[in-house]
Amino acid sequence: MNIFLVLTFSGVALGAIYFLAASGLSLIYGLMDVLNFAHGLFMTLGAYAGYEIATRLPTSLGAPTLVILAIIGATLFGGLAAGVTELILIRPLYGKPISQILITIGLDLAVVGLLMGGFGSTALQIPVPLWLVEPTHLGGLFLPNANFLAIGAGVIVLIGLELFLALTRYGIIIRAGVENREMVRALGIDVGRAFTLVFVIGGAMAGLGGILYTIVFSGDLVSPNQGDSLLIFAFIVVVIGGLGSIRGSAVAALTVGLLQQYTSFYIGGHSGWAQIGDLSTVLLLAVVLELRPRGLFGRVA
């Protein structure tokens, strides 16, 4: 029973990171019809920005301050990278969705190649404060502290994003654009600015997700391909949740995170088949597509 609760806890943490990656992907697709292949790259760039901050700044600042700065820096850098990508590469190709996908594939390959050249293919270690590695003793359970960080970030971003979409002017434009882009444009509203904004928000969430994945699940290691392997799961979450739906992404991210943790422990742990957790997410995708091709919260096509 205790193991079940601990697995649930880390499954929710994993789900939070999937949500950070998938919600941006889903918004970008919903508003702009762009399958952003460079989303994994934004995660990786966020993690590397965090690595640079945590290792370049003087250690006299203290490990807790450094890790907080690294997380903030990763978020900002992810947003910046995505914004620049949108303005320079995506914007000139509006109305050509295939070219937009292809350009993000090329960008991903090129920049990951640069990272391999500049930082090496081997993983780099981010220094983190001890309390992030230690567990908290709670009602007879030992819960890893890093998991709290991921869950907290996921909840804050979910609430923030929902409020932003519900209450602000740009949030309303984005929601309207997801429903019917042409109508919004016909009403004389500049959708282009909303496009850039969605990319910046998505990129920032990806950067945050990238550094959190490094801290919570990959033993504080940063490597050039980490974002691309996460991207696959983000895609799975987006399709299960329904393209363009934030709430769908949240529910699907939790489901996929939990399923992955349970199956890799209960089935993989006993049979030694470690990849069963990853495989089960694809099986879930196939089942959902058979029953509901539009995903859990997908809009009517």
Place this chain on the structure above:
Amino acid sequence: MRRPSPRAGLVVGAVFLGLFIVLPFIGLHVPWVLPGTLDIVNSTGTLEVLALCFMFAGIAVGYDMMFGYTGLMSLGPVLYFAVGTYVFDIALTHWEWPLFPSLLLTFGVSLILAVVLGAIALRVHGIAFAMVTLAFAQAFYFLVESNPHNLTGGDTGLSLSYTRLPSILSGAVSNTRNLYWIALAFLVVAYLIVWLVTESVTGHVFVAIRENELRLDVLGVRPYRFKMVSFVVSSLIATGGGIVYILVIGTAVPSVVASTTVTLSILIMVVLGGAGTRWGAVVGAVVYIYLQQYLDKVGAEPSFTRLPAVLRVPLSEPQFLLGALFVLFVFFAPGGIASLVLRRRLNRASAATLLSVFKKS
């Protein structure tokens, strides 16, 4: 889209084919064109690189039929390629089956997988189709990596045992030219299949699906069955490529034969050469593999290590250069090399429609 007259294409194709058939007998020394030790055209190394070119060209032509002609952007061709390498490898190495039953099994498994997974993936359109095919391919990667029943060898991979193969195909260096011819034959067969299908009525329906799937549905033609045919035939060609790969290279490693990188390479080859033109895919594959080999060798040259890091790091990373080249092509020549060659003949309107396939989804 108007093409150059079929006769001119046939002549060019026949000349190249004849040249490549006799190439292993020509000990020509070509400096600069091929890097390092590969500058003798019939050396083992060069023949192996060319065999890889032919193999990828065949797969790329098959992919072009699905992506360029039918407008289906699958991100999962690597799945069927990996099925080709692994099933064939396992049948020969672990079960010690003879050649023909192994071939039959490999294509059978590929056919069943393509029909079942295609039926699921084709329930969604456009971008979602791309994501779902990607996820299925990744599932197969997880599967071979997990080494079920010690069949695939996990991360270390599985070497091919040549004992049950005819002696002309054994791994001996003297057999490289036989494997080269097999790869060339695979390309010819793949090209002929794609040619026959795309020029048939079925092929015209493919193009109609790409241009406007809804209109076809309204006219009473079910697009689903045709998309299925395009998907399955393209997948079987990729499986044939996988079989050629394991014969030529002799070992299957998940990160090399089953990862998304292979899919992206195939996609880049087709776009680089020019989607929807058949021969463009062949040219794209050859250019891609050539550049990859060349840049890899040049980046390791001693003269490079003297360059300042700002220049040396990007220039010695083939993945960066190929990615950047691809970005430039998508930006400035979205029709690929084919559109540069045929600039005047190409009908702009149809190229534009091709690029807007995904708008409606």
